[in-house]
Amino acid sequence: MRPFTYERAKSAQDAAVKAATTPGARFIAGGTNLLDLMKLEIETPTHLIDVNGLGMDRIEPIDGGGLRIGALVRNTDLAADARVRKDYGVLTRALVAGASGQLRNKATTAGNLLQRTRCPYFYDVNMPCNKRKPGSGCAAIGGFSRQLGVIGTSDACIATHPSDMAVAMRVLDASVETIRPDGTTRAIPIADFHTLPGQTPHVETALEKGEMIISVALPKPRGGTHIYRKVRDRASYAFALVSVAAVIGKDGKGAVALGGVAPKPWRVEGADALLPNGSKAVADRLFAGAAPREDNAFKLTLAQRTIAAVLAEAKA
Amino acid sequence: MTEGYGAISRRDVLKTSAAGAAIAGSLGPGNVAMAQGQADAPPHAAVTLKVNGESTRLELDTRTTLLDALREHVKLTGTKKGCDHGQCGACTVIVNGRRINSCLTLAVMHEGDEVTTIEGLGSPDNLHPMQAAFVEHDGYQCGYCTPGQICSAVAVLEEIRAGVPSHVTADVSKPSPMTTTEMRERMSGNICRCGAYSNIAEAMAQVAGVKA
Numbered sequence: 001m002r003p004f005t006y007e008r009a010k011s012a013q014d015a016a017v018k019a020a021t022t023p024g025a026r027f028i029a030g031g032t033n034l035l036d037l038m039k040l041e042i043e044t045p046t047h048l049i050d051v052n053g054l055g056m057d058r059i060e061p062i063d064g065g066g067l068r069i070g071a072l073v074r075n076t077d078l079a080a081d082a083r084v085r086k087d088y089g090v091l092t093r094a095l096v097a098g099a100s101g102q103l104r105n106k107a108t109t110a111g112n113l114l115q116r117t118r119c120p121y122f123y124d125v126n127m128p129c130n131k132r133k134p135g136s137g138c139a140a141i142g143g144f145s146r147q148l149g150v151i152g153t154s155d156a157c158i159a160t161h162p163s164d165m166a167v168a169m170r171v172l173d174a175s176v177e178t179i180r181p182d183g184t185t186r187a188i189p190i191a192d193f194h195t196l197p198g199q200t201p202h203v204e205t206a207l208e209k210g211e212m213i214i215s216v217a218l219p220k221p222r223g224g225t226h227i228y229r230k231v232r233d234r235a236s237y238a239f240a241l242v243s244v245a246a247v248i249g250k251d252g253k254g255a256v257a258l259g260g261v262a263p264k265p266w267r268v269e270g271a272d273a274l275l276p277n278g279s280k281a282v283a284d285r286l287f288a289g290a291a292p293r294e295d296n297a298f299k300l301t302l303a304q305r306t307i308a309a310v311l312a313e314a315k316a
Numbered sequence: 317m318t319e320g321y322g323a324i325s326r327r328d329v330l331k332t333s334a335a336g337a338a339i340a341g342s343l344g345p346g347n348v349a350m351a352q353g354q355a356d357a358p359p360h361a362a363v364t365l366k367v368n369g370e371s372t373r374l375e376l377d378t379r380t381t382l383l384d385a386l387r388e389h390v391k392l393t394g395t396k397k398g399c400d401h402g403q404c405g406a407c408t409v410i411v412n413g414r415r416i417n418s419c420l421t422l423a424v425m426h427e428g429d430e431v432t433t434i435e436g437l438g439s440p441d442n443l444h445p446m447q448a449a450f451v452e453h454d455g456y457q458c459g460y461c462t463p464g465q466i467c468s469a470v471a472v473l474e475e476i477r478a479g480v481p482s483h484v485t486a487d488v489s490k491p492s493p494m495t496t497t498e499m500r501e502r503m504s505g506n507i508c509r510c511g512a513y514s515n516i517a518e519a520m521a522q523v524a525g526v527k528a
Binding site: 001003004005006028030031036048052076085092096097099100102103106235237 | 479
């Protein structure tokens with residue numbers, strides 16, 4: 001790990017200003033992903049801004065319905081919150097499908113959104129990777145791509161976003177609330193929060209320099225059956241090959257998003273409308289324009305079958 | 317010869333080899349900053365940890381993980397370093413009542429925190445019920461993952477009692493039942509290469525007072 005200086009932020013705006021003005025600065029909250037990457041020298045910050053003392057660790061009701069989740073709410077606490085379990089079950093389900101108990105106790109809401117891909121070529125510093133070293137190439141294309149993306153990818157990067165939580169937030173139409181160094185705040189719809197790689201795969205979010213997540217807002221509960229179905233190589237503590245987050249009403253209408261297939265939680269609003277038509281119609285719409293590789297073409301079939309299982313569960 | 321050899325612990329042997337490696341390493345170009353002395357010393361920071369009830373003030377290289385602080389500075393070597401990347405769970409300790417991977421957190425981020433390690437759970441003369449159950453059920457073979465397994469197991473039972481849901485909880489709107497299925501799922505962050513899992517599950521069931 002490279003040496004770095006360390007400070008505890010005094011306020012959210014203070015943290016944003018420091019992040020914008022200190023060269024090589026990064027925020028640290030749970031640290032479970034950042035420290036892993038620092039040990040491998042994939043991330044090499046020279047200054048860490050510890051935001052853990054800033055509060056932002058409560059889940060509060062929003063006037064008119066909905067919940068505001070502080071950026072520092074730990075994954076365990078978010079999953080266990082009685083209101084989340086009752087009204088946003090898909091979110092609890094997604095959270096407990098991810099990582100291990102130890103990691104969920106430390107990992108934060110904002111950090112979960114900002115975690116980096118687990119593409120093996122991003123992790124191997126001896127390999128070219130446009131995300132880790134812009135312009136160096138992509139070893140994953142033509143490499144072992146079983147875990148990697150089938151849609152939303154580019155000829156520069158086929159990495160997936162590894163989060164389960166974010167897939168549930170996408171189906172719930174959450175918005176990511178931030179503060180900028182000048183003190184202004186904004187709400188970014190989660191649909192626009194993560195960006196597609198294009199020719200700049202090192203750019204992963206809509207965040208500006210120094211901009212910091214302060215909370216995530218969930219709109220008022222919409223009822224329905226909440227399901228998160230994750231398919232992986234072992235029964236626990238593994239990243240998704242494919243996951244399906246769905247909220248489906250008694251009339252068969254609802255919303256669906258996929259994890260494990262794209263550089264961001266994958267939802268196509270036009271596919272939601274096809275839910276009453278069955279899994280094939282939904283999957284065909286979600287995967288229009290897909291660019292699978294030989295190793296991961298199975299994800300298209302697997303996703304359709306997982307959607308079918310979810311629809312059957314919703315009907316039962 | 318046997319007596320003389322017996323006086324040297326495995327730890328001493330490891331220390332000697334580490335020193336040898338350090339001398340060899342100092343000849344290489346990677347240690348220039350160290351040779352130049354204090355001016356280029358890596359940044360340090362102070363932190364006070366409350367480890368097993370005892371406050372300890374440490375002056376640490378900011379890069380020091382909680383795991384390394386416990387082992388190398390507080391000299392509590394019960395907590396083990398396995399993968400050092402949060403994948404194996406050998407480094408699990410309980411901080412402010414919750415289990416975490418001590419390898420994936422910086423010591424300086426834990427000002428004032430209460431840390432419980434395997435040494436704080438029980439002692440050879442006064443075993444924690446979970447330690448006693450691991451002994452009774454052979455919940456280990458080589459023992460390397462055991463401190464992490466036991467810290468995790470103790471915290472898992474608390475998590476179920478506190479109503480934290482898991483991936484195998486059928487209805488997340490209700491409290492999770494105290495079952496071996498729940499315990500097994502929640503222990504998935506602790507890997508045992510010897511494969512003592514079924515005995516660990518039996519030990520946990522005994523402490524929880526349920527049928528294995």
